[in-house]
Amino acid sequence: MGLNTLFNRLSLRSRRIKMELLQRYLPLQGTERVLDIGSQVDTQSRQLLERFPDQSRITAVNLFPEHLESIRAAYPGIHTVQADARSLPFPDKSFDLVYSNAVIEHVGDLADQQRMAEEVRRVGKRWFLTTPNRWYPFEFHARLPLVSWLPARLMHKTTRLWSYNHVHGRYQPGNDLSDVQLLTARQLRALFPDSLIVKPRVTFWPETLVVIGPLAADGTLPALDGVRAEPAGSPAS
Secondary structure (H helix, E strand, O other), rough: OOOHHHHHHHHHHHHHHHHHHHHHHHOOOOOEEEEEEEOOOOOOOHHHHHOOOOOHHHHHOOOOHHHHHHHHOOOOOOOOEEEOOOOOOOOOOEEEEEEEEEOHHHHHOOOHHHHHHHHHHHHHOOOEEEEOOOOEEEEEEOOOOOOHOOHHHHHHHHHHEEEEHHHHHEEOOOOOOOOOOEHHHHHHHHHHHOEEEOOOOOOOOOEEEEEEEOOOOOOOOOOEEEEOOOOOOOOOO
């Protein structure tokens, strides 16, 4: 089995687990208004764009117009909005669910990530976000071991010397990964203090961190429109 094939299989398994967690903790009936932040067409797994039954109830947000054009071509029913995740152009609590897969690590430094977290909690009644686990001993953007354990500036200098280029499909020098600012579970808890942090894993250690919220005062995930959610204290957390 080639290295790319292995990574693709791990990625697909990870994405299936995320979708299972979403349905387990925040079960959807298909009538909700959903905001997908950083949404784009992905040939491996289209996540909510592909799975949600009524695509007219999805609003896809991306900073880059080319991604929105691809979404409109593939899914004409989806609403698309060009916007920054740190400053969303929507009223408070205007979405039943805010969903974001592996975006918060790309919006900037910790202050920028705080702004995105505040916006997610402002516009959403519920939210489900994922991000790579900084303490996993392999960094999947660079496809290098241990570099994510370095301070961010040193990680970026190291990956510029040699790392994997996903566009060209090979390792090479000169890659700019300065937009990657990985987070730990502790940092996520600070950004989302009223949320559950789940640590799913495909291999020997959690590769991904998942933020699910908001938690009620008693630490449970409240139901929405009569749909019962999984208790927050379940073993998967």
